[in-house]
Amino acid sequence: MNLRNKHIRQIAKGDVEIFKLFYESLFQPLCVFSYTFLKDEREAQDLTQDLFLTYWNKKSEFETLDLARAFLYKTAKNRCFNILRTQKIHQKYSEYVLNNEESYIKQMIIENETYTLLHQTINDLPSQTKRIIRLSLAGLKNKEIADHLNISINTVKTLKGHGYATLRQKLSRDMLALTILSVLLN
Secondary structure (H helix, E strand, C coil): CCCCCHHHHHCCCHHHHHHHHHHHHHHCCEEEEECHHCEEEEHHHHHHHHHHHHHHHCHHHHHCCCCCCCCHHHHHHHHHHHHHHHHHHHHHHHHHHCCCHHHHHHHHHHHHHHHHHHHHHHHCCCHHHHHHHHHCCCCCCCHHHHHHHHHHHHHHHHHHHHHHHHHHHHHHHHHHHHHHHHHHHH
């Protein structure tokens, strides 16, 4: 079937049968187009499937065959470039990790130990102080914490101050251990 502008207008009104014909006439060319970028047949097919879903969701925006085809090809190109950029980033990250495996692993160990120590120390705080510190670390302001816990803002400030003072005191002793661990790993 030779597609025409009237078919695009029918699709815009929700005609599924015409959409199927539109899909069948453009699926393979769009797969080939996407494959030229991606060099992966399955990925090109998946991308093309998604293109038609996107088109269907925007079908009312198109009145001519040229606009519809231009949209599909432009969107295919952009998505291919996004996939390639993402693959490149993942590849660079993997190469970095492989090339710096030892230092990366050491860094991850120290980070993990630091987070574990911090969370253990927070867990040792009194329950109300612990909740306030956790909410504070989650980015809530004193007023928001007070509203969330149904307590006064002055209580939040006082318990938060005591909590952070306790954390500084307890963590300062343990930071020496983390520093020694860091030196030993290097």
